[in-house]
Amino acid sequence: MKNYTSAxxxxxxxxxxxxxxxxxxKEFLQCVxxxxxxxEKVIEAHPxxxxxxxxxxxxxxxxxxxxxxxxxxxxxxxxxxxxxxVQFNSAIGPYKGGLRFHSTVNPSIMFFLGFExxxxxxxxxxxxxxxxxGSDFNPVGKSDNEVMRFCQxxxxxxxxxxxxxxxxxxxxxxxxxxxxxxLFGQYKRxxxxxxxxxxxxxxxxxxxxxxxxxxxxxxxxxxxxEVLAHENEEIKGKTFALSGFGNVAWGAVKKIVExxxxxxxxxxxxxxxxxxxxxxxxxxxxxxxxMRASRRDRAEDYAERFGVPFYPGKRPWEVAADIAMPCxxxxxxxxxxxxxxxxxxxxxxxxxxxxxxxxxxxxxxxxQKQIIVAPSKAVNAGGVCVSGLEMSQNSQRLSxxxxxxxxxxxxxxxxxYKNSVDAAERYGLGYNLVAGANIAGFEKVADAMLTQGxx
Ligand code: NDP
Ligand code: 2IT
Numbered sequence: 001m002k003n004y005t006s007a008x009x010x011x012x013x014x015x016x017x018x019x020x021x022x023x024x025x026k027e028f029l030q031c032v033x034x035x036x037x038x039x040e041k042v043i044e045a046h047p048x049x050x051x052x053x054x055x056x057x058x059x060x061x062x063x064x065x066x067x068x069x070x071x072x073x074x075x076x077x078x079x080x081x082x083x084x085x086v087q088f089n090s091a092i093g094p095y096k097g098g099l100r101f102h103s104t105v106n107p108s109i110m111f112f113l114g115f116e117x118x119x120x121x122x123x124x125x126x127x128x129x130x131x132x133x134g135s136d137f138n139p140v141g142k143s144d145n146e147v148m149r150f151c152q153x154x155x156x157x158x159x160x161x162x163x164x165x166x167x168x169x170x171x172x173x174x175x176x177x178x179x180x181x182x183l184f185g186q187y188k189r190x191x192x193x194x195x196x197x198x199x200x201x202x203x204x205x206x207x208x209x210x211x212x213x214x215x216x217x218x219x220x221x222x223x224x225x226e227v228l229a230h231e232n233e234e235i236k237g238k239t240f241a242l243s244g245f246g247n248v249a250w251g252a253v254k255k256i257v258e259x260x261x262x263x264x265x266x267x268x269x270x271x272x273x274x275x276x277x278x279x280x281x282x283x284x285x286x287x288x289x290x291m292r293a294s295r296r297d298r299a300e301d302y303a304e305r306f307g308v309p310f311y312p313g314k315r316p317w318e319v320a321a322d323i324a325m326p327c328x329x330x331x332x333x334x335x336x337x338x339x340x341x342x343x344x345x346x347x348x349x350x351x352x353x354x355x356x357x358x359x360x361x362x363x364x365x366x367x368q369k370q371i372i373v374a375p376s377k378a379v380n381a382g383g384v385c386v387s388g389l390e391m392s393q394n395s396q397r398l399s400x401x402x403x404x405x406x407x408x409x410x411x412x413x414x415x416x417y418k419n420s421v422d423a424a425e426r427y428g429l430g431y432n433l434v435a436g437a438n439i440a441g442f443e444k445v446a447d448a449m450l451t452q453g454x455x
Contacts, residue, residue: 004050007043011036014055022059025108027330030359031116032059038438041427046446052454054446061088061114062095064107067157069135071149081150083157085133086114087167091448093127094165096384098172098201100134101150101179110134112330113172113354117384119441120377123416126388131167133158139174140297151182159190164197164394170387171201173329176247176292177213197394200387209390210402212383215409217251217327219382220352221259222413224323227348227374227433230421236260239278241321241346243267244328245299248352248380250288252327253279265316267328268299272316275308320344326356335360342368351376366434378416378437385412416440 004010018032036055043049069081084107087095097117100109110132118130137150161167171180180201187198202208211218221235228234238261242249245266253263262278266288279285284306291301303310317324317337324346326333332353333341338361341349349365351357354376357365365373386409393399416437423443424436449455 007040007050010043010050011040011055014059017056018059022108022111025111027108027355028111028115030331031112031355034355034359034362035115035119035438035442038435039442041429042439042442045427048450049446052450054449057449057455058089058118058445059115061086061111062090063087064110065158065161066107069137069150069153069157071146071153073146074143081135081137081154083133083135083154084110085158085161085167085169086110086131087161088114088130088132089118089445090129091445091452092122093129095131095167096121096128096170096387097131097133098170098384099175099179099183100132100172101137101139101174102134103136103138105134105136109330116354116377118445119438120381121384121388122441122444123378123419123437124381124385124388124412125415126385126412128168128384128388131169132172133169134172134175137174139179140295142295144178147179148182151179152186155183155186156190159187162187162198164195164391168197168387168391169199170384171247173246175201177201177203177208197391200390202390204399207390207394207399209386209393209405210400211405211409212386212390213247214251214254215386216248216352216380216383217253218255218406219385219409219413220248220252220325220350220379221255221261222382222410223374223379223417224348224350225259226414226417227350227372230431231347231372234259238262238323239264239321240323240325241265241316241319242325242327243272243316243332243356244326244353245288245291245302246328247292248383249327250285250292252325252352253288254285257285261323264321265319266299266302267316268297270298270300271310271312271314272319273299273303273308273310274316274319275302275306317341317344321346323348323350325350325352327352328356329353330355331358332356333361334358335364337361338364338368342371346371348372348374350374350379352380354380362434373434375434375437377441378420378433381416382409382413385409
């Protein structure tokens with residue numbers, strides 16, 4: 001081991017190692033730099049982390065699996081996609097993390113999401129390690145049968161590496177209940193066993209958890225309530241600008257409305273809609289589900305259906321709202337966007353999608369003392385938290401009521417908020433939700449790794 005003269009020097013050396021080994025993985029490097037940038041004081045206080053070289057071990061996944069996924073389309077042609085699973089860290093529990101089916105999936109996206117998942121899962125307080133998987137398969141415009149054949153082939157490649165005590169996938173972008181059903185069906189067929197704890201986000205009929213579809217969005221709003229309470233404010237009466245119209249945006253909209261808030265926007269790859277009356281009726285909220293199920297990928301459909309303005313090619317951050325909530329994908333909010341958000345007088349910037357903010361934008365926000373920034377790994381942890389509760393129910397062969405799941409989710413989000421606030425304060429960083437979440441998530445995993453020997 002090298003002798004480092006300071007914690008900062010050690011952190012820089014590890015980031016340099018990441019750059020040398022994984023320089024082409026831009027999103028992964030961005031994520032490593034963001035997380036490790038928060039840890040200087042922690043490393044200073046814990047030289048044992050340097051001795052055991054915990055930071056370098058954490059950026060090297062336990063294993064990275066890539067496999068061919070061949071399937072036959074409706075015209076009889078064989079199509080080839082690439083499937084991935086990156087098993088990052090299992091210090092505190094079996095590998096756990098979603099599967100993303102999207103044309104932009106590549107090793108960098110997989111590495112960033114798997115790395116991030118390790119800290120997020122630690123924050124939930126449940127025993128789950130970090131992983132991610134997926135494929136560059138693009139579900140847009142595919143028939144139901146094509147999706148089924150793709151999922152069956154994907155699971156044929158993946159099944160070797162997963163299991164209820166080994167690695168437990170779930171959904172993410174492009175993977176909802178339908179895909180989970182096809183994936184689980186194929187796993188069951190290969191294993192000749194009913195092991196439903198192998199995957200979460202299942203429909204209720206075979207072991208899914210109540211509230212799982214809503215969990216990410218609900219959890220994000222519970223977390224936001226904690227942030228607002230700190231400022232003596234509440235959701236009621238607040239306006240929200242949201243991006244995306246997927247599973248996560250839908251859950252967030254539902255809970256915002258239940259608590260008396262007003263969601264003004266949603267967006268898709270085509271642009272955004274602005275509903276000045278708010279996306280507040282059952283009909284409007286349910287239409288988000290229809291938009292997603294249609295796989296047309298158009299926010300404009302909402303504008304046509306409800307007669308509200310649509311802004312093609314634009315992002316919703318030009319709408320002045322009390323709270324900004326990116327819910328679509330990584331790096332969807334850039335420097336220009338956050339300057340606009342600041343100019344709008346928005347006081348709360350709540351990341352919901354995984355790493356939705358570019359580094360430059362995040363740096364700018366850090367300098368805007370009037371804006372409170374909440375980081376995605378804490379805000380969206382409700383999704384994987386209820387996945388963890390689904391695993392518990394499957395192990396017990398019991399189903400909990402929605403009240404029970406919801407109250408556990410609420411308690412978890414309160415704890416995540418409190419542990420993040422406390423962690424930042426412990427290291428003299430003041431009220432800093434971003435650094436606090438990184439530190440709280442990191443410490444638990446690092447301490448577990450220290451006790452388990454060099455690996
Ligand atoms: P969905 O597939 O339900 O919706 C994703 C939405 O984001 C779609 O509108 C999609 O449109 C858009 N989107 C995805 N990628 C891009 C892109 N590259 N450019 C522009 N728009 C894009 O996914 P979820 O709602 O489940 O996921 C949303 C975010 O929340 C993701 O960052 C995900 O990782 C995160 N998340 C999800 C959790 C879950 O439980 N589902 C849990 C925690 C975090 P299009 O398909 O055209 O790209
Ligand atoms: O990014 C995420 O946390 C998810 N997509 C949910 C993962 C899970 O295992 O429920």
